[in-house]
Amino acid sequence: MPELPEVEGFKKYFDQTSLGATITQVEVLDDKVIRQDTEAFVKDLAGQKMVASERIGKYIFVSLGSGKVWVVHFGMTGRFKFVQNQVDQPEYTRVLFHLDQGYLAYECPRKFGRLRIADSIEAFREEKKLSKDMIKMTWEEFQENLKGRSAAIKTTLLDQKVCAGVGNWIADEVLFQAKIHPLVRVHELDEAQQKQIFAKLKEIIQFAIEKEANYDEYPRYYMVHRRGWTDLEPAYCEQCSEDTEYIKVGGRGTYLCPDCQILPQKEQLEEKELSS
DNA sequence: CTGTTTGTTTGCCG
């Protein structure tokens, strides 16, 4: 689930239910999701007041009274759930945070999520080389982040050092709407194409946040509906046949329109065939 | 049983 728009929703949910509360106890039900020494993690959180929260990319940073920071990542299936009574905690709760009022459950069925403590947001960002959040990134910064890269554009968009917050469906959606094939190398893109990608990143992410990551409310022409995540009937543009191509790019399932998104090499081949 | 998954980390290679 969680790409940038979902995590933005999780942050709002956290702010409404838990921000300002004090953690009285940390109940670790499965320490697979804790990416450090569990005892130290629990010790750093117990008794702390959660004084502020900030989202960067797919991370939420919760500042503690001690000055340290609780770092939350949701992997592929994580989420927060606040409950008044302990018995109401979700089935796949991996860590249950006892607050002075109620309980904050961190649920994560597939255990790809990760929790830890960092000295500061900046220290963590530096450690991971995490880029600025995609929503706040400027065109100049985006251009700078692409510099010197030669991998496939889709792989690069998924790199959190380049575009913090972008995930698999957003990368596909951006490239579809920008009419660029996901396998095109970054250095093969001209400035107009880079600008188009940047504009689409902003537009699509902003729109998804406004719709609170509710896929059913995205326009029918969005590529995302061809993934079968919604019941919506996809709409096709005039140049689109109803074919959707499915390939692997950097090991990730990738959907594209073979009519709108053409590889330069393929274009050249087709021109040759026509002239011969 | 097989294949797939909205994400990141790790280790190897050039």
Add this chain to the structure above:
DNA sequence: TCGGCAAACAAACA
């Protein structure tokens, strides 16, 4: 030292 790349991680689901 860095970027690219593929495998690894874990478990649910079709």
